[in-house]
Amino acid sequence: MSILRRDPCRLALALATALLLPSAAWAQDADTDASANTTRTLDKVQVTGTRIKTAEMQGQVPIQTLTRADIERTGVQSVGEVLQQLTASGSALNTKFNSSGNFGFPADGGGVGAGSAQVDLRHLGAKRVLVLVDGVRWVNESSASGVGASVDLNTLPLALVDRIEVLEDGASALYGSDAVAGVVNIITRREFEGAQVTLNYGQYGEGDGASRGVDLAWGTQADRYSLFLGASYVKQDPVWARDRAQSRYPVPGTGVALGSSATPDGRFDFIDPNTGAQQSLTPNAGGNGAPVYDGSAGCTRSDDYHCFSSDDRYNFATENLLLTPSERKSVFGQFRFFFNDDVQWYLKALGNRRESRNQSAPEPIFLGPEAGTGNPLADNIVISAANPYNPFGFDLDSSDNLILIGRRPVEGGPRVFEQRVDTDYFATGFIGTFETSWRTWYWDVNAMYSRSKAEQTNTGSYDIYNIALALGDPAACAAVAGCVPLDIFGGAGSITPEMLRWIQPVVHDRSQNELSLFSANLSSELFQLPAGAVAFAAGVEHRRYEGWYQPDPLTVEGHYNGVPSQPTSGSYDVNEAYVELNVPLFAAQRFGDRLDLSLAGRYSDYSTFGSEFTPKYGLRWQVTDEFVLRTSWAEGFRAPTIGELYGSAARADLVLVDPCSGGGNAANCAALGVPAGYQQANPQISVTTGGNRALQPERARSFSAGFVWSPWFGNNAPWADRFDIEATFYRHHVDDAIQAIDAQTQLDLCVQTLAAEYCDGITRATTGGINGFNNRLTNLGSIKTDGWDVDVFWTLPITTIGRFKISWQNTFVGRYEAVGAAGQKQPQAPGVEVNDSAIPEWSSNLALDWNLGAWNATWRLRHVSSLRESCGNAVDFPVCPDPVNDRHDMGSVTYSDVQLGYRFEWLSGLQVSGGVNNLFDKDPPICLSCSLNGYDPSTYDIPGGRYWYLRADLRF
Known part of the structure; x- marks a missing residue:
């Protein structure tokens, strides 16, 4: 444990020393509040990526800002769906994952997160993205199958959102743990006068998957106070796998041949x-x-x-869901009282309930030494x-x-998992300013409590x-x-009803996550240099995390026929302090208009593993009025979560290919006790997972460099009112990554090498089949990734046919290298699909917006470049074009979305919009290695995915 842990004098010395060393930092875009014309000075300083309350921080680091208008143009009804369409987004859980049943329990103890939606940036995983709401952390999800480590964005109603700021860079020095790949800051609606009713309806072209929603908002404000209240209701109907040709069988193009050996x-x-x-x-x-x-x-x-x-195998796909049904109800409000022009008090509250359902085929009963259930x-x-x-x-x-x-007792019906997730949030605090001599001081004090509690009811399983x-x-x-x-x-x-009553219980699982937080911040200017004032921010923060997961007593006793698990419970505290500086090095010199250096450092003291210090630095060089160069370098970390530390033994039923099946590598397989002629009877192998209390934090290094160019010939020119190009190179390196070795990789390496580091934990029955597979979390993994973001924004002059705006955003992944817990290279790479997730080499969003009077329209193109994958169990079928190299190519996909709207001057305004996403009904490429439904739901729209919608927004 660090000597700094309990010594505030040494803490102050460490902070000061680190800031003077060339070791890290940067700051961030200062995006002013959209309602700046009506808000007070205190409300004009909310930013993402810096704590300093000055406007000079603009353009310091890469950030995307999604306004409410941008969000509405997508036609979707959840924060998660909006964020997963960003080009920098990786593969994250969403409602297209039918994620209960055989998905099992991940090694991190977080459960399967059924019915939730998460955000992944830079393909580093949802756990390495920090989600803030108005600059304050949001509680992690509760899935009723573990203690979640990521935020469920379905706990945040879209009606609450004013804008979303996405910082695409590491930010642990400013925000602490989890801000490794970036930060998502959801800014809520605050200043509102009058009332608003928004109605949404949409469905897929096949006539299913209907989505309907109602949002209500009301606000009032006066000289001394403002009040905003809202409510939201969203209901999503299911889409069944059997209703799309691509998902009617376990693997497209193989019929029932790769179905289950557990048959009716x-x-x-x-x-x-x-x-x-x-x-x-x-x-x-x-x-x-x-x-x-x-x-x-x-x-x-x-x-x-x-x-x-x-030919006898069972087609389990017919009972699966392509799109899981859910119902979300939310109420929220925000009250602000202005004591005077310098001090205000705020109170925020939210209640959100999500009821969702996942469904799988009737639960199989496997018995015998090759059942592999554990x-x-x-x-x-x-x-x-x-x-x-x-x-x-x-x-x-x-x-x-x-x-x-x-x-497979079809007499008992399908497995149905019904979740009810309640999220409560309360926050209060004071925001103020005061004047001393020539400077203004900004301060705020905040307290927050949030809880996510889940219950899951499972029917159709067995004792x-x-x-x-x-x-x-x-x-x-x-x-x-x-x-x-x-x-x-x-x-x-x-199997008679009397028999079913004896063997078929109703299973109830519960879990909860809680986050309590207190923070205090201070920002101002310290002193003047020839190039300008040195600005600073400093603050302290205390957080407490508590979480537990309680499976049904039947599961705890080991009587549950499905995926077993054990209770998890834990808590920890963290105390933090940070300092941030912005130092102007020169201004109006022959070297350029301005050069700013930003420095920051954060000290974190955890009750679980000790202390951590993360520094950062950044440079912003305003070469001319039109051209800005910027770079940043930062250290970051991610603390092990409650599930990773305290998660008890659980099981994941994974589809694995046994290399010893069919006589492969006969000598090594014989050494492992596999008899000649062995054939794998069951492709589903149970892998036992669990936490590790000795885990240390992950550590990361992040670097970015780029430019923003607004050329003079593209501003107020005949062909453009404004033309901007932004390019950013990014690089992330994560060491001591918390992970378990990929199960298929471990099995392959065990057979290839017979090494104990791979074979320990894998046991076989006398028949040769795997009857035990145990892997646990360690700190031995690493991830290296880099690439480019290239964005172009072009606003054309107003003409008689209206105004056009073009935005083209691109992410190019140049490298992605992951090393597993045992030092072996993992299969993830740019242009590769593996484990139900993809890393496209090129992701692109191109949008054309048009406005003319009361009319507006948008045309968007969403592009995902081609991928390659292993054919998996389909390697011997014609659907695998290259069985020798075990390779299947997945072609590129471009989705086309259109929207048309008209504003009626009725009351305070009626906006009516309609649109179609995936206009040309483009199906996703067939995925042979994916677990369910023949495609990757984290990357593509569902098959038969043409979706039309209507929205009416009335203000009065």
């Missing part, structure tokens, strides 16, 4: 004690008689059974010969003759303990009240 009729793999032959049987249609043991080898049978083949009740089961429904006449014993049973009892000795079953013998052998329909 059942698959039974065992060694026949009558012949000694291994059998893989499934009942014939309508047949459920006893097998005939005629001693024949292979699959020649004369009874009611046949040997299981790919649950001994399933893996070590013995099915009694005395069970009245056992047609084989002998025990099926996991330690002797049983290999695998896969039965494996009761299943084992009902399949065992009938006498033992009869001794337990309610137990009835279970028939898994008779094909679909053989």
Whole structure:
């Protein structure tokens, strides 16, 4: 633990010393409040990326500002959808992920975040993006499946938003942990006079996925106060995978061949004690008689059974969702009281409820040593010969003759996961100024409490303990009240309602995240230099995080047939202090108009791991009135979260390809205990994950350099009122990244090298199948990425046909290198699709806006460059064009969105707009390696994704 931790004198000395060393810092765009004409001086200083309350900070670092008009032009109804369309956005969770069920539990202990929407910048992950609301942190999500580490943007109603500022650079020196890839600051609506009603409706061209919303706003203001109140309601209907050709089967182009081996009729793999032959049987249609043991080898049978083949597999895709349904209700308000022109008090409050649903196919029951569930009740089961429904006449014993049973009880219906997430937020504080001699001092004191609480109800799952009892000795079953013998052998329909009542519970999981915060800030000018005043900001902050996850008692006891997990609970505190300086080095010199140096440092003291200091520096060189050069360098960090520290053992059911299946690498596989001729029976392998209390923070270094050019010949010219070009090079390097090794990579390297660092934790049954897979979080990973942002903005002169504006924003990813926890290179790279996420080499948004009188229109193009992927389990199918190199190319996609609006001069104004997103109904490229629905939902619109909408906005 650092010696600075408890010594304020050493803290002050460290801050001062670090700021004088060439080690880090920068500041940020000062975007004035959109209502600057009506607000007081105190309200004109809200900025992102700097704490200094001066206007000279403009253009210091790259920032995107999305105004309310920009947001409305997208036609979407959630903050998450807006942010995920940015070119710098990476793959993040959204409502197109049907993310319960087999997605399991990630190693970070955060759960699956079902029904939520997150933001990822620079493909560094949602956990490395800091989300602020009016410059203050927002509480992390609660998913009812873990203690979340990222903000759920669906807890923030879009009706609350005035604008969104996105800082595309590291900012830990200013904001602390998590601001590694950037900062999203959501500025709320504040000054409002009158009332507003906004109605939204839209649906997909296929006639499904309807979305409807109502927003209400009312505000009033006087000399001494202002009040804003609002309410929002949004309902999203589902889109089913079976209603789109691309998502009707587990992998497009393979039919049911890559479906599940757990079928409604059942698959039974065992060694026949009558012949000694291994059998893989499934009942014939309508047949459920006893097998005939005629001693024949292979699959020649004369009874009611046949040997299981790919044609028998179950198509689980028909029960899945392409777009998950949800309903969001919000109320919010903000009150400000002005004691005088120098001091104001504010109070903010929000309540948000999200009710959402995910659905998966009926839950499979896998039994036997190759079930791979990690649950001994399933893996070590013995099915009694005395069970009245056992047609084989002998025990099926996991330690002797049983290999695998896969039965999908369609009688119990699909798995349904229903979430109810309540988010509460309260904030209060004082903002003020005071004058001393020649300077103005700005100060603020803030307190905030926020809580996100979730409950998830799961129906359609099973109690494996009761299943084992009902399949065992009938006498033992009869001794337990309610137990009835279970028939898994008779094909679909053989499980009666009485049997279901014994084996099918209702599962309830709960979780909660809380954040309490206090901060105080001071900003002013210290003294004058020849080039101008040295400005500063300083402040302190205290935060407390608390979180817990409580799965159903059935799950805790190990009786749950689905994905198991254990409770998680933890808390920690952090105390911080920061200083920021802006130093003008010269002004109006032959070297240029102005050169500013920004310096900052932040000291953080965590109760979990000790102290951390993050410095930064930046330069902004105003070469001429038209040309600005800027650069910044910063150190950053991300503290391990509650889930990463305290998360208990949980399981993720992952689709993995066993390299030993089919005789690959025979010598090494034999050394691992795999018998000759082994074939992988079940592609879903359960991987156990969990937290690590010894984790240290991730550490990062960020660098950016670029220019902003507004050429003289593009301002007030015949061809342009204004023309701007902005280019920024960025580079991020994350060390000690908290991660578990990629499971497929670990399995491949284990078979290739036989090294203990890869093979430890992977165990196999005597049949060769994987029956245990354990990997945990460590601090050994690293990520290096760099690229360019290039933006062009062109406002054309007003003509008789109106005014046109063009904005073209581009992100080019030049490098992305990730090294896993065991030192191996990860598969992520520019132009590659892997693990349901993509890193396009080029992402682009081109928008053309038009205004003429009361009319307005927008045409947007969203472009994602081509990608490549592994064919995965489809490598042997014609849909894989290059099986030798295991490569499938995914073509580039360009979506076209249009909107047309008209403003009626009725009351205070009625704006009516209509539009179509994905006008030409462009389907996403087929993804062979993706988990569900045949495409990557974090990168593309859904298949059959033409979406039309109408909006009416009335003010009075």
